[in-house]
């Protein structure tokens with residue numbers, strides 16, 4: 168069925184941050200790699216829509232392990248990134264509105280400290296000092312100084328330097344290669360599906376569902392914000408399975424702009440702005456940071472996260488296949504975890520040991536108890 | 539209620555047409571008074587006076603910054619606050635901003651759009667005794683030069699990039715038509731004494747922190763001209779953002795062009811919005827004729843290829859983000875440039891660099907996303 | 923004639939004009955400083971180019987061409 172003469176050791180489908188990171192890792196391991204994508208430029212999918220917060224998270228031990236591992240890789244990469252990558256170690260500040268959320272701050276603080284992640288617990292005054300534009304009277308917060316932000320499309324481009332790109336929509340991917348909608352095909356020793364929220368098109372049996380998010384970026388207001396700030400209520404939002412949800416999440420860009428998020432909606436497949444949810448999202452942000460109301464927003468947009476039932480990505484062999492791999496399902500953390508994903512995937516493909524256990528992300532794991 | 543956005547010729551004509559059909563209409567415009575780009579500051583103009591005589595409600599000094607087509611609601615913002623405005627039918631008559639094309643020095647203070655300088659002068663900027671060069675292309679240059687001269691400006695030169703061989707047949711074709719444009723061109727004779735240089739264009743603007751002189755390619759020879767202001771424009775392009783964001787069954791877009799065409803387009807849109815499709819259709823032949831004429835103007839004044847070569851690698855293309863031409867090398871489309879250089883990502887959202895990139899590389903612009911213009915976050919939350 | 927303050931200096935503006943007109947009339951040619959440090963001033967006069975952004979009464983990014991001068995406003999360029 169593949170009549171093409173072109174062949175590679177590995178073909179990756181997807182030139183988002185995940186595909187780019189995997190391609191880089193495999194190429195650096197000595198393989199002949201090609202990346203295909205169907206956008207007008209690299210890094211144009213969810214990668215161009217996401218906030219680019221590089222965070223260590225603790226929803227589960229497996230999520231912690233992957234985010235923590237990846238973050239150390241980000242800091243190694245940071246020195247080599249071009250200015251367009253807008254990498255900045257601004258740190259995160261989780262804010263607690265009340266005593267109940269403050270209890271969560273303490274729980275998190277213990278969790279992170281026990282695992283060697285530096286954190287500071289801030290009281291009400293400490294939060295006000297760290298971020299003077301937050302509303303007064305918050306209970307406190309947790310600062311993670313090693314968290315960072317970046318502009319992922321530029322990072323993807325940098326990671327893809329020197330790697331062969333193939334443009335076109337892939338309509339079929341097997342263990343031996345891929346076929347484009349044009350009918351053209353390419354052979355490969357292995358194929359990796361890194362198609363983000365579009366995964367079900369090529370691998371319909373895998374439980375990835377698009378979860379829509381909205382963001383709004385402002386004009387430049389340098390110095391307005393010091394950290395990426397997230398309300399602790401975010402976790403409730405990130406986990407709700409069906410209801411639409413919003414949470415206060417605001418990020419200082421290197422440009423001085425503020426990126427305001429975030430919303431989550433399942434079961435919506437059009438990319439249009441949903442005004443009602445955008446308004447809820449912005450109202451939530453203004454509740455925490457009243458001064459935002461007088462800043463100019465210049466563009467709002469939407470994007471799709473690839474969500475999975477257990478909120479963990481799918482990294483490894485596609486169930487029932489050989490030499491056909493998957494790297495998707497990163498939900499709202501694909502930028503954070505892209506570099507760790509690439510290591511784990513390459514380790515699995517090359518039979519190398521990994522720095523952290525790979526099983527929690529194995530695509531053939533059971534999702535039954537989450538269904 | 540029918541809401542018309544824009545109180546220029548098209549918006550005024552639309553509102554009057556709705557009024558004539560006996561329906562309620564409200565007009566919204568960001569300027570302090572009705573008239574649009576062409577009749578701003580001219581309350582005595584026939585159409586402006588008619589508009590006022592009918593006491594059509596005008597919400598002025600506010601900008602439509604956002605809208606919800608499904609809920610038939612606009613969000614209006616002014617200097618201090620915001621409000622919502624509901625409609626049954628919406629007429630978008632927001633006209634056409636100017637096209638700016640990059641050349642070395644075009645970012646210097648003192649370099650204005652041709653319509654831009656005219657607008658500032660109409661709203662009170664004194665130009666008496668200032669040395670002004672008017673350049674670019676199209677009949678607008680003549681109107682601009684005439685109105686600046688009337689205010690006492692010393693017009694050094696009108697540099698029209700179109701070669702004379704194309705201009706004179708065009709002028710002859712015009713002489714049969716009683717159009718606003720003819721009056722515009724007729725002004726050329728009022729402008730007697732001002733050098734009118736066809737096949738000439740500005741190749742660079744120079745000065746220390748502000749414009750002091752320009753370099754001109756005058757029919758093949760480079761000459762330098764001292765001046766205080768340069769008014770340079772390359773025609774108009776319809777503003778499509780509001781129409782795109784509000785697209786839907788209750789939104790009617792009034793076309794735009796010179797004042798005559800815009801009046802016709804506005805009337806058609808107004809009758810359509812009011813439900814009198816017969817009257818609307820009745821005007822279509824006349825409108826089509828005006829469109830054909832407008833298209834022939836556009837062809838005559840098409841920007842020549844040489845102007846693609848003016849910008850050098852250091853010339854800023856995206857003024858909001860200061861992206862020079864050199865950084866766009868190797869980029870394949872607008873989105874590639876946007877994601878990897880920030881070109882078009884700034885406050886104007888590609889309104890200025892978009893047409894320039896289309897001219898330079900044939901790229902099509904950014905997809906419009908709300909807000910329609912930069913808007914305070916709080917405006918989007920307004921309930922009232 | 924409204925009196926406004928521009929970068930700390932008093933400027934007399936004509937009645938009913940836009941702030942852009944007031945600034946240009948007073949010989950001010952730097953409305954904003956671009957990212958690479960260039961001075962920029964009003965270009966389009968109609969709220970499209972965003973080159974006339976100034977800080978008015980502490981609010982950054984206000985369009986001088988779209989704002990009427992009011993007695994006592996504080997403008998920073």
Ligand SMILES: Cc1cc2nc3c(=O)[nH]c(=O)nc-3n(C[C@H](O)[C@H](O)[C@H](O)COP(=O)(O)OP(=O)(O)OC[C@H]3O[C@@H](n4cnc5c(N)ncnc54)[C@H](O)[C@@H]3O)c2cc1C
Nearest residue numbers: 182183185212213214217218220337363380470501502503
């Ligand atoms: C609103 C929002 C906020 C977010 N915030 C953050 C954050 O703060 N931090 C964080 O870490 N993550 C965040 N994310 C998540 C992050 O953006 C994604 O997890 C990540 O970008 C996924 O990258 P990817 O490479 O897997 O997919 P994508 O970037 O979507 O790339 C998919 C690629 O596959 C290609 N492709 C798809 N199908 C085909 C096909 N059939 N043929 C050829 N090519 C194909 C596309 O062209 C594209 O190149 C956010 C996401 C959203 C939506």
Ligand SMILES: Cc1cc2nc3c(=O)[nH]c(=O)nc-3n(C[C@H](O)[C@H](O)[C@H](O)COP(=O)(O)OP(=O)(O)OC[C@H]3O[C@@H](n4cnc5c(N)ncnc54)[C@H](O)[C@@H]3O)c2cc1C
Nearest residue numbers: 215216217218219318384466468469873882883884905907
């Ligand atoms: C961290 C970060 C910071 C950002 N900062 C800025 C910023 O400062 N300024 C800014 O402007 N943006 C910014 N962005 C957003 C970015 O420019 C895009 O808006 C983002 O990629 C989301 O895309 P979009 O939905 O706006 O669509 P676009 O990027 O415009 O892409 C839409 C795509 O859909 C295609 N398309 C459009 N209409 C149709 C149709 N009808 N049918 C088929 N295809 C269609 C287009 O060709 C295009 O490929 C930022 C993004 C991030 C991640």
Ligand code: FES
Nearest residue numbers: 967969970972987
């Ligand atoms: S002069 Fe262009 S926006 Fe004000």
